[in-house]
Amino acid sequence: MNAISYNFAYLDEQTKREIRRALLKALAIPGHQVPFASREMPLARGWGTGGMQVTAAVIGRDDVLKVIDQGADDTTNAVSIRQFFGRVAGVRTTTRTEEATLIQTRHRIPETPLRPGQIMVYQVPQPEPLWRLEPSRAETRRLHALAEYGIMHVKLYEDIARHGRITLAYDYPVLVHGRYVMSPSPIPAFDNPKLHRSPAIHLFGAGREKRIYAVPPYTDVVSLAFEDHPFRPWKAEAACALCGSTDTYLDEIVIDDRGTRRYVCSDTDWCERRRAQGRPV
Amino acid sequence: MTETPLLRVRNLSVRFGALAAVDGVSFDLWSGEVVALVGESGSGKTTLLRSIHGFIPPTAGSILYRSDRFGEVELTHLDEPRRRLLARTEWGFVHQNPRDGLRLSHSAGANVGERLMGAGARHWGTIRAQALAWLDRVEIDPGRIDDLPRTFSGGMQQRLQIARVLVTKPRLVLMDEPTGGLDVSVQARLLDLLRRLVAELGLSVILVTHDLGVARLLAQRILVMQRGRVVEAGLTDQVLDDPQHPYSQLLVSSVLVA
Numbered sequence A: 001m002n003a004i005s006y007n008f009a010y011l012d013e014q015t016k017r018e019i020r021r022a023l024l025k026a027l028a029i030p031g032h033q034v035p036f037a038s039r040e041m042p043l044a045r046g047w048g049t050g051g052m053q054v055t056a057a058v059i060g061r062d063d064v065l066k067v068i069d070q071g072a073d074d075t076t077n078a079v080s081i082r083q084f085f086g087r088v089a090g091v092r093t094t095t096r097t098e099e100a101t102l103i104q105t106r107h108r109i110p111e112t113p114l115r116p117g118q119i120m121v122y123q124v125p126q127p128e129p130l131w132r133l134e135p136s137r138a139e140t141r142r143l144h145a146l147a148e149y150g151i152m153h154v155k156l157y158e159d160i161a162r163h164g165r166i167t168l169a170y171d172y173p174v175l176v177h178g179r180y181v182m183s184p185s186p187i188p189a190f191d192n193p194k195l196h197r198s199p200a201i202h203l204f205g206a207g208r209e210k211r212i213y214a215v216p217p218y219t220d221v222v223s224l225a226f227e228d229h230p231f232r233p234w235k236a237e238a239a240c241a242l243c244g245s246t247d248t249y250l251d252e253i254v255i256d257d258r259g260t261r262r263y264v265c266s267d268t269d270w271c272e273r274r275r276a277q278g279r280p281v
Numbered sequence B: 001m002t003e004t005p006l007l008r009v010r011n012l013s014v015r016f017g018a019l020a021a022v023d024g025v026s027f028d029l030w031s032g033e034v035v036a037l038v039g040e041s042g043s044g045k046t047t048l049l050r051s052i053h054g055f056i057p058p059t060a061g062s063i064l065y066r067s068d069r070f071g072e073v074e075l076t077h078l079d080e081p082r083r084r085l086l087a088r089t090e091w092g093f094v095h096q097n098p099r100d101g102l103r104l105s106h107s108a109g110a111n112v113g114e115r116l117m118g119a120g121a122r123h124w125g126t127i128r129a130q131a132l133a134w135l136d137r138v139e140i141d142p143g144r145i146d147d148l149p150r151t152f153s154g155g156m157q158q159r160l161q162i163a164r165v166l167v168t169k170p171r172l173v174l175m176d177e178p179t180g181g182l183d184v185s186v187q188a189r190l191l192d193l194l195r196r197l198v199a200e201l202g203l204s205v206i207l208v209t210h211d212l213g214v215a216r217l218l219a220q221r222i223l224v225m226q227r228g229r230v231v232e233a234g235l236t237d238q239v240l241d242d243p244q245h246p247y248s249q250l251l252v253s254s255v256l257v258a
């Protein structure tokens, strides 16, 4: 440890209390965006300061923290956030989903099913699902307040008109608890069903946009769609080249300089564990 | 037969600071009727129309509307959720500039479908079929359904706006100079179309225009506005052929001269 001493989990207690108040309100109104006074964190913006503030506000000494970026535990971003909380909160860290009590993520929900008591924290760049359709902040607030979500379907209507099906693969809008339309952070649509009636707590923090929202345990989270074009999350028609999984979300990677491509699990923890269980291809 | 008017406007005023843009206006609109608001530039026509729709809050007066959903409602006191629900189901507003009434970065089909989706339609094929039928009905080639409105001519944009407004079959349609920015030949075609649609759908319309020819063609009654007030009201032919108020006389004679 160096000479500078931080408060536990970096933020001061007053700030953490404010964030927790916003989180409680967000949990009480599932899917509703609650404003909060976003603070600077010792990380460049765009690198998940919203998620880090939420993590700092809820982490306790007994927590076990996992941090993933695009499904991987070993990217620079994931490693530095994990080390940061190891240092300022002295908590145990892990790469194993089932060991973690707190999982901060960008882009993925783990393949290992979540269990009651676990908390997911999402780093959100753009919390407003209506932002491309309605530029005015005042108007989007009004649309949410009145549950006027017709324009959300305009986007999906056009996708089907152009491609014959819904091709939206990321940041696919959901209706939470039958009331608020929510942007599930830039997770792949493939992960949306994992939010539906999940036993875990899901907390979303958008630092730049100063918004917090949440999905409490066992809440309905339904992906928007049409009756005759139901939600069908896209996934590569392939098996993981490392562990053979056919039901996980796969990343396409180039493995040599001739452009040969292979598919591997985006969730590195899941993939390693499956191989360790002796089920390689 | 219904015994009460669809809309009853009473002593309606809209002030902008010291200016009384609309000054104690009263009139009725009956179901299935087209009323034209005429008057020179700045006489308060647009302000009156926008305050009836709820875009601008009136300073004084009352507006009673007979709603399918809610029965008789006082629009100046109606809560916002219900007012907006009426605006996207029972009413329609046609802007003079179609760009104000369209989503320019979304396809023609999406523009027409949006109101259906806003009213709860969730079957893509049905929404698509209705958009195609409405494009045809307003004389736009249905083959253009996936094109952006900015690739349309001014007349086509205006017809698209009309399709977008009428697709949910509103009862009350407010139109602000719908033929205003168009060439004369394009205007004539649009007027024919409007006349046909108003008759087919049995629409009740308040039509702002300063073209008395448009008023004569579409409206059964005329309100003449001057400096925020209605100075003459009556059947279209009466007002145009035998105007009583000096200002109406001036308005009618200036058209004859022009």
Ligand SMILES: Nc1ncnc2c1ncn2[C@@H]1O[C@H](COP(=O)(O)OP(=O)(O)OP(=O)(O)O)[C@@H](O)[C@H]1O
Residues within 6 Å of the ligand: B016, B019, B021, B039, B040, B041, B042, B043, B044, B045, B046, B047, B048, B210
């Ligand atoms: N938002 C506003 N703020 C201040 N004054 C306004 C506003 N809107 C309109 N006015 C004024 O109110 C008066 C009536 O304007 P309005 O646009 O209703 O006239 P109009 O009859 O529709 O004219 P035109 O035929 O030119 O469209 C004008 O003097 C106008 O300058």
Ligand SMILES: [Mg+2]
Residues within 6 Å of the ligand: B045, B046, B047, B176
């Ligand atoms: Mg005007």
Ligand SMILES: [Zn+2]
Residues within 6 Å of the ligand: A240, A241, A242, A243, A244, A245, A264, A265, A270, A271, A272, A274
């Ligand atoms: Zn794998």
